[in-house]
Structure formats: C-alpha cells, structure tokens
Amino acid sequence: MSISRRRFLQSLALTGLGSVLPSTAGAVARGEELATLLDIGKCIGCGECVAACREANQHKYPNPQKPFPKMYPDRVKVADWSERQDVDDRLTPYNWLYIQYADVTWQGREYELTIPRRCLHCTNPPCANLCPWGAALKQDNGIVRINDTICLGGSKCKSVCPWHIPERQTGVGLYLQLAPSFAGNGVMYKCDRCYDRINKGEVPACITACPENVQTIGPRSEILAMAHELAEKTNGFIYGETENGGTNTLYVSPVPFEEIDKVIDKGPGRPGFQPVDNAMAPEDKLLRALIFAPAAGVAAGILHTVRALQQDDHKGDDHAKK
Amino acid sequence: MPRSDRPARMVRHMYHLVVFGLAFTGFAQMPIFKRYYLADVPGFAWTADYYLNHRIHYLLAALLLAFFTYVIIVYATVWRSRWQITRCGLFSLGLWSGIVVTGIMRVMKNQPGMHFSPTTTMWVDWLHLGLVLVLGMVSGIMALGRRKILIPRS
Ligand code: SF4
Ligand code: SF4
Numbered sequence A: 001m002s003i004s005r006r007r008f009l010q011s012l013a014l015t016g017l018g019s020v021l022p023s024t025a026g027a028v029a030r031g032e033e034l035a036t037l038l039d040i041g042k043c044i045g046c047g048e049c050v051a052a053c054r055e056a057n058q059h060k061y062p063n064p065q066k067p068f069p070k071m072y073p074d075r076v077k078v079a080d081w082s083e084r085q086d087v088d089d090r091l092t093p094y095n096w097l098y099i100q101y102a103d104v105t106w107q108g109r110e111y112e113l114t115i116p117r118r119c120l121h122c123t124n125p126p127c128a129n130l131c132p133w134g135a136a137l138k139q140d141n142g143i144v145r146i147n148d149t150i151c152l153g154g155s156k157c158k159s160v161c162p163w164h165i166p167e168r169q170t171g172v173g174l175y176l177q178l179a180p181s182f183a184g185n186g187v188m189y190k191c192d193r194c195y196d197r198i199n200k201g202e203v204p205a206c207i208t209a210c211p212e213n214v215q216t217i218g219p220r221s222e223i224l225a226m227a228h229e230l231a232e233k234t235n236g237f238i239y240g241e242t243e244n245g246g247t248n249t250l251y252v253s254p255v256p257f258e259e260i261d262k263v264i265d266k267g268p269g270r271p272g273f274q275p276v277d278n279a280m281a282p283e284d285k286l287l288r289a290l291i292f293a294p295a296a297g298v299a300a301g302i303l304h305t306v307r308a309l310q311q312d313d314h315k316g317d318d319h320a321k322k
Numbered sequence B: 001m002p003r004s005d006r007p008a009r010m011v012r013h014m015y016h017l018v019v020f021g022l023a024f025t026g027f028a029q030m031p032i033f034k035r036y037y038l039a040d041v042p043g044f045a046w047t048a049d050y051y052l053n054h055r056i057h058y059l060l061a062a063l064l065l066a067f068f069t070y071v072i073i074v075y076a077t078v079w080r081s082r083w084q085i086t087r088c089g090l091f092s093l094g095l096w097s098g099i100v101v102t103g104i105m106r107v108m109k110n111q112p113g114m115h116f117s118p119t120t121t122m123w124v125d126w127l128h129l130g131l132v133l134v135l136g137m138v139s140g141i142m143a144l145g146r147r148k149i150l151i152p153r154s
C-alpha cells in the first residue's frame, strides 16, 4: 500500500465526518472508485463550498503570460478569465464549482432549490477517452482531471463533454513552448475532486466546508445504494446513475430533473440537467466489429490459400495431361 | 502486392483508401480541422465532429485488421515461396505493428470498466501518433525511391 493510501486510511478514520462513509478508506485501498452523493434537498445555497473550493485550489489556478501570442488564423479566440477571477455564478478556469438556482413548482408545492454544480466525474469519461494527447485522465479512484502540464487547450474535452464542463484559459501551458500561434490555446480547467487533498488523506474542500452536510463521499456502490434509499424515503429523483453511462456524482432531488432543467439558467459555463445518453455507447458496439475483423481476415486468407492450391493442382493436372 | 491481376489491384486501392481514411479520421481527433477552415467548406462540416470521426476510425481500423490478417495468412501460405519482404518492408511492418498494438490498447482503454494508468494512456496516445508520423515519412521516402515492400525471390 502506498504511503498516501495508508495516510488516507488513517486520516479518514480520524475525521469521523458524517459526510465521509467509513468504508471510503477501504475502497481507496481496494482501488474502488469513489463517488459523491449530493442531497439537493439539504442545500441552503450558502456558498461555503464555492469559497472553500477557491481557497483550496487557488494554487492550481492559471497565471497567464501577457500579451498572449498572436493567433493564426485570426478567428481563433483567446479565452481570458484572468481579469474576471471573481466571477462565481458560472464555471470558469478560476471557479470550478458554482451554485445553480431553481425555483420550481412541483405537485402543487413550491421549491427554491440551490444546487452545487461542477464536473460529474463520469465513470467512462468521454473527455479523458477522447483527449488525443492523454492530458485529460481518469485515476484509479474515479477522479477525472486534466493534467495542466500537458494540456494544449484545444478544448476538445469541453466539446465532447455532455455538460461542456471544462473551461479554457489562454496564455498558459505547454503550447507556449511549442507553436503558440498555430496550435493549442492554453489549458482547460475543471474540478479535480481535490485529488491532491485526497492523496494527502484529506477530504475535498467543498465537502468539509458544507454546514449542511449536503455531500457524502464513499465507494460508488454504497453511494448509489444511499442515493436509492434517500430517493425512496423522500419520494425523490436521482441524476447521475445512468446519465452518460453513469457518473461518480449522484444528485438526489425532491423535484424531477426535467423540471429543474426547464427553469435553471443554462449556457456557457452553466450545465443543464438534461437526459444524457451514454456518449461512448456506439464505440462499445463497434468493438464487436474490431473483434470480428481478424477472424474475417483469417477466413478470407484461408479461402484465398485453398483457391490458390486448387489452381496449382489444376495446373499440375494440365501438365500431367500434356 | 505480388500479382498485377485485377483483384489484387483492387485490394491495393482499397488498402490505400482505408489507410487514408484512418489517417484523416485520426487527425480529425485533434482540434485542427475547424481551426484551419476545413470544416467551413460546404459538405465538410462533419470533419469537426469528433464522435463521428472517432466511430469511422474504429470501423476503418476493423477493415484494416481484417486486411492485415488476410495478407499475413496468404503471404505465409502462398506468396512466401515466390516473394520476399524487403528491409524497408520489415521496417514498415514493425511500425504498423506498433500502431495496431497502441490502437488496440486505446480501444481497450475506452471500454467502460477498463482502466489504464494515466501515464500508460498518455504514452499509448503519443506512441500511436508518433508511429503514424514516422510511418508517413517512411512511406513517402519509399515511394520517392520506388522502394517496394515485396520483391521476387531470386
Ligand atoms: S456549502 Fe453546502 S449548503 Fe452551502 S451551498 Fe454548498 S452545498 Fe449548499
Ligand atoms: S462531466 Fe464532462 S468533464 Fe466531467 S468527467 Fe464527465 S465528460 Fe469529463
């Protein structure tokens, strides 16, 4: 067991936080993915989690060099959030978590919901699967993050993410050392589930900061069971169990997510709660073609060989006749 | 290809088409076709669709795998007595093996429930792209020098 894992076990045992399942440490040791449960019904929208995320992750925020390299072609836009670091009502490279507001009437009751939004840490993340450069990655413990020393800021992860979560900052990263005017455009940023804190055996900042214990972290199987229990108890609804093939973020809400999706502010940096099919499902099906292909090639090869041998035989017969 | 009869020529053309398709859809995995206007050309908007190109890449890779296994079997059983692989041919074969292996690894990694370490994944990505670039250069040099992959056994 690595030192960090052992420390995680010890420190989790010591924290005794209600928001950390006791089995979390064991799950990490076994290499099981961690998931979080967000009980939307409990959130009071105080924003402590947003502030905690900023404080804990400040050292990872971009520090862009200016002026930015001139971009070719001209239409390539720079994404500069460095002068607007205090924007906290959407996702930005300097704000990886924000609170979404949903005033909904459901079954005759009015709800004023506040919902913490960030990367959902998909179980089979298209951002990491399709990053052509290996910069977006998924760790053993389920954390999906972007390596800021490798990312070129091409924003593909954002395009393929069903919620378009990662946000770009121009003027930082590896592209500056390559061909800054012609390829790349900075680095993409998003919630990394405080991977460094987890490595040190600490709990993500937004979880510990919450006065209402909105979030619970633990092994996915248990978090899923908890989500179902909670949904049953409260007549609630679950988001994240099947969306995009399953995410390691399970939201439970007293109101159906279609209703929430209708009333929330959506757009750049503001993800929805729409239904999401598994983005990688067609690839899973195409795997069959890839498995079948060599067998088809072998069959065609054998057929070719048999024909060639038969032709040789015929030729032999002809010679014999002559 | 050893014989210059029609089916063999057709197979060769198909092979070139599949390889071109693979290179194209492979490069389409990088965010360049939109940036450099290709996707703006009427009828070419699909070149910026990552998912579509990714799926075509899978399909073409399946065709290529079928082609390679076919050629390996036929070479081993029929062609080998009359044709021999050149040194350039062996080098290309080595590069192709690397491309196929890294490609298969990437496909495996993309399966739900499959997990490679981030460093392994990064190396697989870089090797796949790097080997393709080297193979492209080697093939270009071979074409210029009229070097063949197979030559008749003397
Ligand atoms: S700290 Fe907790 S209660 Fe406050 S906004 Fe965040 S999740 Fe909601
Ligand atoms: S929500 Fe988007 S950014 Fe987060 S893991 Fe899933 S695909 Fe990646």
Ligand code: SF4
Binding pocket: A052, A053, A054, A056, A057, A096, A097, A118, A190, A191, A192, A193, A194, A204, A205, A206, A207
């Ligand atoms: S897990 Fe960490 S990085 Fe992610 S939103 Fe919470 S505090 Fe921010």
